[in-house]
Amino acid sequence: xxxxxxxxxxxxxxxxxxxxxxxxxxxxxxxxxxxxxxxxxxxxxxxxxxxxxxxxxxxxxxxxxxxxxxxxxxxxxxxxxxxxxxxxxxxxxxxxxxxxxxxxxxxxxxxxxxxxxxxxxxxxxxxxxxxxxxxxxxxxxxxxxxxxx
Amino acid sequence: xxxxxxxxxxxxxxxxxxxxxxxxxxxxxxxxxxxxxxxxxxxxxxxxxxxxxxxxxxxxxxxxxxxxxxxxxxxxxxxxxxxxxxxxxxxxxxxxxxxxxxxxxxxxxxxxxxxxxxxxxxxxxxxxxxxxxxxxxxxxxxxxxxxxxxxxxxxxxxxxxxxxxxxxxxxxxxxxxxxxxxxxxxxxxxxxxxxxxxxxxxxxxxxxxxxxxxxxxxxxxxxxxxxxxxxxxxxxxxxxxxxxxxxxxxxxxxxxxxxxxxxxxxxxxxxxxxxxxxxxxxxxxxxxxxxxxxxxxxxxxxxxxxxxxxxxx
Ligand SMILES: Nc1nc2c(ncn2[C@@H]2O[C@H](COP(=O)(O)OP(=O)(O)O)[C@@H](O)[C@H]2O)c(=O)[nH]1
Ligand SMILES: [Mg+2]
Numbered sequence: 210x211x212x213x214x215x216x217x218x219x220x221x222x223x224x225x226x227x228x229x230x231x232x233x234x235x236x237x238x239x240x241x242x243x244x245x246x247x248x249x250x251x252x253x254x255x256x257x258x259x260x261x262x263x264x265x266x267x268x269x270x271x272x273x274x275x276x277x278x279x280x281x282x283x284x285x286x287x288x289x290x291x292x293x294x295x296x297x298x299x300x301x302x303x304x305x306x307x308x309x310x311x312x313x314x315x316x317x318x319x320x321x322x323x324x325x326x327x328x329x330x331x332x333x334x335x336x337x338x339x340x341x342x343x344x345x346x347x348x349x350x351x352x353x354x355x356x357x358x
Numbered sequence: 359x360x361x362x363x364x365x366x367x368x369x370x371x372x373x374x375x376x377x378x379x380x381x382x383x384x385x386x387x388x389x390x391x392x393x394x395x396x397x398x399x400x401x402x403x404x405x406x407x408x409x410x411x412x413x414x415x416x417x418x419x420x421x422x423x424x425x426x427x428x429x430x431x432x433x434x435x436x437x438x439x440x441x442x443x444x445x446x447x448x449x450x451x452x453x454x455x456x457x458x459x460x461x462x463x464x465x466x467x468x469x470x471x472x473x474x475x476x477x478x479x480x481x482x483x484x485x486x487x488x489x490x491x492x493x494x495x496x497x498x499x500x501x502x503x504x505x506x507x508x509x510x511x512x513x514x515x516x517x518x519x520x521x522x523x524x525x526x527x528x529x530x531x532x533x534x535x536x537x538x539x540x541x542x543x544x545x546x547x548x549x550x551x552x553x554x555x556x557x558x559x560x561x562x563x564x565x566x567x568x569x570x571x572x573x574x575x576x577x578x579x580x581x582x583x584x585x586x587x588x589x590x591x592x593x594x595x596x597x598x599x600x601x602x603x604x605x606x607x608x609x610x611x612x613x614x615x616x617x618x619x620x621x622x623x624x625x626x627x628x629x630x631x632x633x634x635x636x637x638x639x640x641x642x643x644x645x646x647x648x649x650x651x652x653x654x655x656x657x658x659x660x661x662x663x664x665x666x667x668x669x670x671x
Contacts, residue, residue, distance in 0.1 A: 224388060225451050225476070250452040255476045260459040267466045271458060274473055276380040304377050 226254045226350050227277040231263040234286035241313070241335075242283040248339035249281075249346070265292060269299040272308055278350040281342075282312035289316050293329050307357050309349045313337060368399035371498050376471060379498050383473050386490040397490055400497040405616070407439070407496040410599055411521030413509040414543065416445075418529040419553040419588040420506050421460035426592025427599065428464040431502045437469040439495030443488060443507040443517065446476035453477075457506060471500065477514065485513045486630070489520040489623055509543050518546065520619055522612060523602045525549040525595060528567075530559035535566040544570065547581045549598040555585040579605060636669050643668060 230246045232239045239261050246256045257275045259267070263282075272280055284292060293310065300308055313333040316324075321332050331345055370378035385393035410427070412420050421442065428438050442457035453476030458465050465472045475491065477484050488505065495503045505521060507514040518524050526547035528538055531554070538544055544567070552564045567583045579602070584594040606612040637644075647661040656664070 224384070225446075225453075225478075246454055250447070250454045251450060253450040253452040255446070255453045255455060255474075257455045257474050258459050259465075260462055264466075270468075271465065271472075273377050273380050274471055275458075276384045276473075 226279070226346065227257065227275065228254050228279045228281055228346065229257045229259065229268065229272050229275060229277045230281045230283070231259045231268050231271070232261045233263050233265070233268065233282050233284045233292045234288050235262060239283070245281060245283065245313070245339060245342065249343060252343045252347075254346070265295040265299055268296055269303055269305065272300070272305055273303050277308060278353065279309035279311060279346050281346075282310070284312060284314040284316075287315075289314060289324070289332075290320055293324050294327055297328055307353055309346065309353060311342075311346065311349075313342075364399050365395060368396055371396075371400065371494065372403060374499060379471065379494065380473070382494050383491050386494055387475060387487050389487050389490070393490065397493060400494065403497040404493045405496065407500050407503040408603055409492060409496070409521040409523070410502065410504045411518035411524040412504065412506045412527060413515060413518035413524065413546075414527035414551075415529075415532040415538075416508045418527045418532045419586075420508070420527050421457045422588035423525075423527060423551065423553060423586060423592045423595055424457075424504060424506050425461040425464045426586075426588060427596050428461065428470060428502075428504065430593065430596040432464070432467060432469065436501035437499070438464075438471070438502045438504060439498060439500035440470065440472040441475060441488060441491050441495065441503075441505045442472065443475045443477055443484065443505070443514065445508060446478045451476075451478060471495070471498070477511075485516045486623075486626060488517040492520060509541065512542070515542060515546060520623065522606060522615065523548045523599050525551050525599060527551045527553050528563060529554040530557045530563055535563055535570060539570060548579065548602045549595065550581050550583045551586055551595050551598075552583065553586045553588050556587050556589075560585060640665075640669060 228249055230242055230249070232242045246258045249256045257271065257277060259271055268280060268282065280296070282292065282296070293312070297310060300306060300310065309330050311330040311332065315335060316332050324332065330349060333342055367378050367382060371382050382396055385396055412424050414420055424440070428440065431438050440461070442455070444453055444455045444457060446453040455474035455476060458472055458474055461472060464470050473491065475488065492503050492505055505517060507517045509515050509518065509526065524546055526543045528550070529552065544550065550567050552560050552567070554560060564583050564585055571580060582598045584598045586592055586594050606615060643665060647665050650656045651658045651661040
């Protein structure tokens with residue numbers, strides 16, 4: 210192992226942005242989350258889709274194992290003031306503070322502001338164009354990657 | 359190998375640090391210098407896990423079966439590391455990695471670690487990166503390491519064969535047994551699994567597979583054909599894989615199989631390293647020979663041969 214290390218056998222191409230898309234809360238359908246997942250995929254991202262009824266613990270376990278750049282949580286049940294802060298807390302605990310936490314649902318403006326102040330990223334209401342979400346993730350992840358490089 | 363101290367990330371992976379493993383797998387995926395150093399350091403700790411591959415056409419129920427197989431191992435107290443490979447779009451490089459969704463309940467288990475890879479449309483990349491990812495999961499100490507790939511291309515099939523036991527999954531709507539044979543799926547199977555046995559045509563497919571095996575030249579191991587309804591359970595598949603595992607442990611068969619597998623991987627790596635080493639700084643030579651072939655002063659094959667002669671001179 211003392212010989213000069215051979216160069217990587219493959220050229221290094223930039224890693225696609227990896228995003229975890231999860232649906233939290235107890236409400237039963239994930240059509241919106243699936244539409245978002247497909248749009249992100251079509252924008253060249255690798256999307257790990259985890260499906261319904263994800264707890265903050267499951268979401269952060271997945272983010273760690275999958276080594277994602279961003280987490281998008283879709284949430285309709287009004288549990289946003291518990292779910293987002295808990296995910297944020299667990300991310301810190303797991304050494305994942307660099308991960309962008311974003312999402313969407315019906316969230317009152319003042320709650321959005323409180324969550325943003327706590328370190329959550331932009332939250333998108335129903336009817337948001339997916340292109341806005343895509344641009345936001347691309348910009349935010351580029352910044353965070355540059356920061357940690 | 360043991361004289362140099364381990365790099366901190368390698369040590370963390372051996373300690374069972376899951377975050378370090380997550381990052382290490384990202385390196386393995388990129389196959390960059392960091393990954394090579396990590397794999398060098400961890401090589402001595404590989405070879406302890408039982409490695410299982412599950413492959414077959416998209417939609418046959420591989421992930422659903424995998425979750426059943428994982429559950430059966432967990433019931434015996436075994437920890438499980440999973441690598442799930444899904445196709446990437448060759449156009450955008452994007453991928454929708456949905457296996458984690460199908461394995462939802464198991465993925466939440468603290469003694470299960472699941473990582474999804476996109477195939478990234480590269481023929482060579484995945485076949486090198488994925489087996490290294492399995493090495494990392496193995497070194498991290500999981501009792502069982504399971505890889506799921508969609509058996510659509512040669513690469514995905516190759517990845518599955520880096521496991522000790524390979525299950526090929528088919529279903530009544532995945533096309534007939536002859537197609538599976540043409541795709542090279544049947545010859546790599548240690549277990550053949552006809553899933554969606556609740557659907558019409560499953561029994562006929564299983565019988566067609568048995569017929570094929572009857573006509574094949576005798577081999578030391580005849581792959582059993584099992585029928586499953588993955589939405590209910592995967593017990594038949596689990597038991598067949600266990601039986602193959604037991605068979606491998608007799609008379610040093612597993613050592614032989616792994617040696618053969620490593621020889622194949624070694625060959626692929628040497629190939630890549632040689633090509634890179636020999637072609638380094640040879641752009642001008644390649645340009646000149648390509649120009650001659652374009653101008654019809656040499657045939658393309660002649661240009662290639664003379665390029666090799668010149669490089670090796
Ligand atoms: N009818 C029936 N459907 C199944 C069975 N196993 C899986 N499925 C369904 O087949 C679809 C694809 O399953 P999945 O495990 O994702 O397949 P994969 O692409 O091979 O990993 C899902 O909708 C499953 O619910 C089965 O035994 N019977
Ligand atoms: Mg699958």
